[in-house]
Amino acid sequence: MNNSIFIFPGQGSQKIGMGKDFYDNSSLAKEMIEKASQRVGFDFTSLLFEENDRLEQTEYTQPAILLVSLIAHRLFNEVCKVTPKAALGHSLGEFSALSAAGALNYLDAVELVHQRGLLMKHACESINAGMMALLGLDDATVEAIAAKEQELGKKVWAANYNGDGQIVLAGNKDDLASLEPLFKEAGAKKAVLLPMSVASHCPLLSAAQPSLEGYLEQWLTESFTTPVISNVTSNAYQTKTEAKALLSQQLISPVKYKQSILAVESSVDCFIEFGGSVLKGLNKRITQKPTYSITDMKSLEEVLALF
The missing domain is CATH 3.30.70.250 (Malonyl-CoA ACP transacylase, ACP-binding)
Structure with missing residues (x-):
């Protein structure tokens, strides 16, 4: 199972209560949630664990999903130091993949996707x-x-x-x-x-590109520990320059998720999804290779037992 690809879900995977089991049973998860709340100025515990309508608003959805994904990845990585062949995310999940690959500090990533959500919202307000x-x-x-x-x-x-x-x-x-x-x-x-x-991943978001590029320049680093597969091209990249250009282009280009999975399936044993199970469902339609999802402490232990 050492020949794996780490995958990260995007919008549509959010639900009230996600990450709660991590928060209740891991001091590391609790610390990550508290620090993220301080960074962006809103309380992730109420956003994630209490009934609210903000979780469906893109500027909150994006950091919430990313944070839970990165908590799942961090808890896995604390025990299992396996390096994947690559990291891959669906839309927003590409930012989670970049953080898991070391190119984006998790707190910078939380703020970055919060700002990305705001930019997308503002670009679509009157259209x-x-x-x-x-x-x-x-x-x-x-x-x-x-x-x-x-x-x-x-x-x-x-x-x-x-x-x-x-x-x-x-x-x-x-x-x-x-x-x-x-x-x-x-x-x-x-x-x-x-x-x-x-309207994600189409030319209607072109107005958001310049500001997003500024945030990418500010927070992306060159510290890639593993390649990341681009939603835009289905190819791997491993530099800040490529990441900045591709993530700007990603705003107005279709997410080639199916194509990305097909491009790598022959060279891997399995996929591991962090923080959700939506991609596991998609993968069943795309590939014969197994996908394992980590959404709580029980599934974390089950996946760790495979390594």
């Missing part, structure tokens, strides 16, 4: 942004329909390649809704608008 989940169509069919509608002036783009027959689109909410009959006619099993006010 009726939205996202749509599609099931049952192949990539080429979706891309052809989107390209034809773009020529007609519609603002719609493929945003997440999550698996065969599972794509998320981003763009103008009304334009996305207008495409539903076209996708259904083409054979889609589902075409559902998601309850989101941000």
Whole structure:
């Protein structure tokens, strides 16, 4: 099992109570949560463990998921010093991967993705942004329909390649809704608008790029202990210069998650997901290689027993 890739979930994996078992049973987890709260000026214990509507707001969702992922990784790493072949994240998860790879201090990462969430929110405030989940169509069919509608002036783009027959689109909410009959006619099993006010991974976020690049320049380092696989290219990188350019481009480019898993599956024994289990579900549709998820102390112990 030493031949592994560490993977980190993105938005959509959040839920009230995540990280609670770590917090209750680990002084290290408690310390990480307390320091993160001091860094960004809001209380992660109430955000993570008490009923609230902030956890669904992107500027809070992003640091919450990242923090829980990095706690899971840190607890694993305290016991097992295995170095993965690479680290890989889904969207926001790429920032978790960078921190796990040593290129981003975890507190800097928490503040960075909080600011990223704010930038994304502000970029989408006045443009009726939205996202749509599609099931049952192949990539080429979706891309052809989107390209034809773009020529007609519609603002719609493929945003997440999550698996065969599972794509998320981003763009103008009304334009996305207008495409539903076209996708259904083409054979889609589902075409559902998601309850989101941000259009991730499409050109509508270009206004956020310059400010994000400033934060990346400020907080990224050259201290990579392992390569990180880019959402934009599906290729590995290991320098600050590449990270800065690719994470800026990631804002307006689709997440090639499926392609990234397929690119590395033949060279690894397993994938380990830190802080969630959404990617484990996606991986079942993509690869025969096993994925193990660490979401609490019990699953941590089970995964550690494999090494």
